[in-house]
Amino acid sequence: MSIFEGLRFKTISSPIHRIDPRAKFIYVCVLFAIAVLFSQLIPLLILFFSQMPLIIIAKLKREWLRLMRGSMFFAAIIFIANMVSLYFYGGTQSLAAVVEHSLAMTTRFLILVESFSIFFATTSPDMLSLSLEQIGVPYEFCFAFTTAIRFVPVLAEEAQTIMDAQKARGLELERGNFIKRVKNYIPILIPLIVSAIRRSMELAEAMESRAWGASKKRTSLYSLKMKTKDYIFIVASIIVLLVSIYVRFFISIPSVTELMHLG
Amino acid sequence: MAVIEARNLTYSYPFADKPAIEDINLAIERGEFVLLTGPSGCGKTTLCRCFNGLIPHFYGGKLEGEVWVAGLKTDEHPIHELAKHVGLVFQNPENQLFALTVEKDVAFGLENLGLPRDEIRRRVDWALKVTGIYDLKDRAPFELSGGQQQRVAIASILAMQPEIMVLDEPTSFLDPLSARSILETIYQLNRELGITIILIEHRLDLAARYADRIIVMDRGHIILDGEPRKIFLDDRIKLVGVGLPKVVRLYLALRDDNVNLKRVPLSPEEASRLIAEVLNSDRS
Numbered sequence: 276m277s278i279f280e281g282l283r284f285k286t287i288s289s290p291i292h293r294i295d296p297r298a299k300f301i302y303v304c305v306l307f308a309i310a311v312l313f314s315q316l317i318p319l320l321i322l323f324f325s326q327m328p329l330i331i332i333a334k335l336k337r338e339w340l341r342l343m344r345g346s347m348f349f350a351a352i353i354f355i356a357n358m359v360s361l362y363f364y365g366g367t368q369s370l371a372a373v374v375e376h377s378l379a380m381t382t383r384f385l386i387l388v389e390s391f392s393i394f395f396a397t398t399s400p401d402m403l404s405l406s407l408e409q410i411g412v413p414y415e416f417c418f419a420f421t422t423a424i425r426f427v428p429v430l431a432e433e434a435q436t437i438m439d440a441q442k443a444r445g446l447e448l449e450r451g452n453f454i455k456r457v458k459n460y461i462p463i464l465i466p467l468i469v470s471a472i473r474r475s476m477e478l479a480e481a482m483e484s485r486a487w488g489a490s491k492k493r494t495s496l497y498s499l500k501m502k503t504k505d506y507i508f509i510v511a512s513i514i515v516l517l518v519s520i521y522v523r524f525f526i527s528i529p530s531v532t533e534l535m536h537l538g
Numbered sequence: 539m540a541v542i543e544a545r546n547l548t549y550s551y552p553f554a555d556k557p558a559i560e561d562i563n564l565a566i567e568r569g570e571f572v573l574l575t576g577p578s579g580c581g582k583t584t585l586c587r588c589f590n591g592l593i594p595h596f597y598g599g600k601l602e603g604e605v606w607v608a609g610l611k612t613d614e615h616p617i618h619e620l621a622k623h624v625g626l627v628f629q630n631p632e633n634q635l636f637a638l639t640v641e642k643d644v645a646f647g648l649e650n651l652g653l654p655r656d657e658i659r660r661r662v663d664w665a666l667k668v669t670g671i672y673d674l675k676d677r678a679p680f681e682l683s684g685g686q687q688q689r690v691a692i693a694s695i696l697a698m699q700p701e702i703m704v705l706d707e708p709t710s711f712l713d714p715l716s717a718r719s720i721l722e723t724i725y726q727l728n729r730e731l732g733i734t735i736i737l738i739e740h741r742l743d744l745a746a747r748y749a750d751r752i753i754v755m756d757r758g759h760i761i762l763d764g765e766p767r768k769i770f771l772d773d774r775i776k777l778v779g780v781g782l783p784k785v786v787r788l789y790l791a792l793r794d795d796n797v798n799l800k801r802v803p804l805s806p807e808e809a810s811r812l813i814a815e816v817l818n819s820d821r822s
């Protein structure tokens with residue numbers, strides 16, 4: 276659960292939370308682009324740590340730490356996979372260069388995770404759905420999206436209840452070999468699925484009763500409007516992107532290995 | 539014409555071998571508070587689904603006879619058109635709230651109707667205030683207590699300003715205290731706004747006092763229909779296993795001992811008043 280914790284929206288308010296989701300989305304795309312543009316450790320590390328001010332303004336320090344800890348497992352896999360492939364198939368590089376490049380790839384992964392989490396942790400699902408709606412995604416999809424988010428905690432709680440009930444009747448989840456353990460979960464899955472189907476029938480009934488599909492042009496209680504600060508945010512993101520492109524192609528960046536040889 | 543009218547209504551669910559409700563004849567007048575009760579599985583929910591077109595439009599199956607609601611024949615009008623006239627509140631509050639904030643949930647029906655934004659705003663605020671949950675408007679529905687959730691469900695129907703509100707066991711997930719306060723709110727909607735109420739309820743102890751009329755169903759049929767005090771004295775009500783309110787049982791017990799209260803009490807307050815009257819007249 277720890278990874279998802281970092282992605283979960285919390286109802287707090289900060290300047291970052293109040294930026295228009297569309298502007299934030301462009302910012303995330305810019306981060307992605309820069310992360311892909313560079314493959315050296317130094318610029319990627321700079322990019323990684325340059326997010327810190329944003330995280331602090333958005334009051335996400337604790338979530339950020341938890342997210343990083345949760346990502347360690349995947350980060351380690353990426354690091355090892357890179358090490359192995361570069362070391363055995365990468366030709367004549369020195370070990371130091373291989374390590375540096377693997378670290379760079381790992382950092383790139385962490386940047387992706389980090390920017391994703393800034394986006395999702397500071398954008399309420401409602402706002403997200405609203406902005407999808409406003410860029411022309413059909414309302415049915417946006418509705419399905421918010422409903423899914425709305426029911427995650429409900430289903431999680433239900434799964435827990437069913438698990439407790441089945442355990443009370445003597446079901447042992449942690450018993451046996453791998454296949455046996457997977458089979459142990461069947462008495463939990465079946466009631467969970469049955470109840471999810473019943474739930475969705477009831478939801479459909481309630482939706483129908485509230486005039487679902489009555490009007491071709493559905494209105495909305497809220498509408499998102501881009502404000503000056505949102506435009507500034509977008510322009511700033513694009514400037515950062517342009518500067519990065521310039522640096523990438525016209526300035527040569529030394530690697531850490533080279534710097535150590537010089538010193 | 540009555541605001542709800544059913545004529546020779548018989549309905550079977552798809553693949554069912556016998557009808558869930560049979561030969562229902564019923565006329566409900568504007569402004570009435572009707573309590574619908576009867577043993578589990580007798581067809582109360584099914585009847586209510588006929589009132590807003592869920593039957594036959596959503597469930598399919600075989601419908602015979604006619605249902606008229608607010609002058610519309612239900613099988614000729616889509617559910618969303620009927621929804622403007624009849625609002626349904628369901629048993630489980632959790633499964634009738636979709637949005638991530640209370641306010642958006644109450645706005646949901648109005649958004650579907652395509653009303654202008656300021657009209658939605660006005661009606662949402664009004665419905666939240668009438669149901670006493672204005673302070674909760676920015677909270678997430680799943681963080682609320684069952685009683686609060688049921689209030690949100692009622693507000694979201696109320697915002698659509700229907701003439702008729704049908705509530706299917708709205709208190710069965712609630713403790714007696716919240717149940718009582720929800721029923722008070724429903725009663726207030728009936729008295730102050732003139733909304734016709736059809737309330738399905740097992741807890742007659744709590745609900746009987748509000749009703750103008752009680753309808754008792756059994757095995758798909760309406761077996762009793764009338765003024766509460768008459769219904770409770772009818773012997774047939776005991777045969778179907780509907781639990782009489784305690785105050786009615788007290789009335790009957792006193793009657794067996796030759797103590798005759800002036801009329802059948804429907805609430806403890808009324809009972810104590812009537813008993814006091816008898817005691818005073820004995821003394822004088």
Ligand SMILES: Nc1ncnc2c1ncn2[C@@H]1O[C@H](COP(=O)(O)OP(=O)(O)OP(=O)(O)O)[C@@H](O)[C@H]1O
Pocket residue numbers: 551552554558576577578579580581582583584585
């Ligand atoms: N969706 C459905 N499909 C098929 N049959 C149904 C469906 N819903 C109810 N029934 C059947 O119709 C009959 C009447 O059920 P209904 O739910 O209307 O009873 P009820 O009076 O509301 O009972 P309860 O007090 O338990 O809510 C029952 O025999 C039930 O099995």
Ligand SMILES: [Mg+2]
Pocket residue numbers: 582583584706
């Ligand atoms: Mg029912």
